[in-house]
């Protein structure tokens with residue numbers, strides 16, 4: 001069987017790697033360089049604390065790979081298990097925290113419910129006063145997405161995957177309702193070349209809807225710009241502090257090495273509905289960064305007046321209406337694995353394996369992906385993930 005993976009971000013590479021284990025001839029095409037789109041702009045967070053079963057299951061299956069990445073791939077991805085700390089300001093959110101922790105624990109996660117005072121044991125600079133509850137999971141953490149890309153790419157190449165960078169898919173071909181081939185064009189080439197394939201995997205992230213359109217299918221996946229600021233906090237955030245999220249304001253931060261911290265959050269609901277993934281502002285807005293720091297200062301002591309904003313960047317979330325990905329065989333021959341919102345780095349190991357299962361077997365036994373079918377929006381069967389920033 002011949003498979004073409006579209007997209008050389010962490011999801012496409014994970015899928016290509018998993019396919020190479022299944023006796024499939026795999027070509028991966030990436031229109032730029034490997035991992036240079038959303039993957040390189042991620043905060044690198046890995047957590048089991050989600051509010052839907054399917055997201056928790058994707059996390060737990062993925063963590064198995066992240067935890068043993070160096071043994072499997074020979075690359076140290078800088079995994080640091082500082083935990084994630086979620087904070088609730090209202091009773092309604094605290095009630096959801098209780099339900100989430102129960103569900104997460106039932107599925108095997110180590111999450112626990114804390115009082116705000118207990119939360120200060122993990123985040124000593126936290127002001128517990130505005131909060132009524134917290135959740136914490138010591139097994140959550142961060143890793144370096146660029147190193148994960150390197151590990152997957154090297155392993156995939158070693159197993160015979162042909163990786164073609166600076167090569168874009170420009171069209172997909174169908175015979176009846178089945179996708180049977182693609183047009184590829186290398187940067188600078190005068191013409192596209194046509195390839196016949198048995199399966200195409202759409203792992204094009206923020207561009208996934210455009211790939212779907214080439215095959216005549218509508219995917220409800222849209223690019224949304226999100227930003228991160230790198231700051232010198234005063235006083236510094238200790239390196240042991242978890243990635244801390246004030247869920248109701250959307251503000252989050254985490255320590256980096258050498259006293260630096262990353263600060264993020266999306267504070268206005270005013271996303272540009274027509275964001276062009278090929279022409280968005282990749283720089284950080286200074287006013288946004290000032291607000292992100294101000295918001296983090298409101299509930300911690302770390303971002304005092306002498307805090308300096310060093311730099312920052314913007315990247316794209318690939319967002320669906322319910323913040324869960326589309327993972328399915330959309331039409332015969334076309335497997336979609338995209339729309340991961342702010343969770344696609346951490347869910348890449350499980351998602352790649354599932355994509356390979358769908359290509360080869362038409363189904364997966366890793367976990368129940370039926371909630372992630374793309375027609376859930378028409379059926380009115382959407383999911384609700386509230387633990388997002």
Ligand SMILES: Cc1cc2nc3c(=O)[nH]c(=O)nc-3n(C[C@H](O)[C@H](O)[C@H](O)COP(=O)(O)OP(=O)(O)OC[C@H]3O[C@@H](n4cnc5c(N)ncnc54)[C@H](O)[C@@H]3O)c2cc1C
Nearest residue numbers: 007009011031037038039043045169205315343344345346
């Ligand atoms: C600011 C920010 C913070 C984030 N923080 C986190 C976090 O803490 N944890 C987490 O898990 N996730 C996080 N994310 C989300 C995460 O970055 C993404 O979900 C993940 O990187 C998606 O990977 P991907 O491979 O699907 O997409 P991408 O990395 O975008 O890869 C898709 C690739 O497809 C290629 N492509 C597109 N069209 C074509 C074509 N026609 N032909 C060939 N190639 C094509 C693109 O060039 C691109 O390289 C964050 C994202 C942002 C923006």
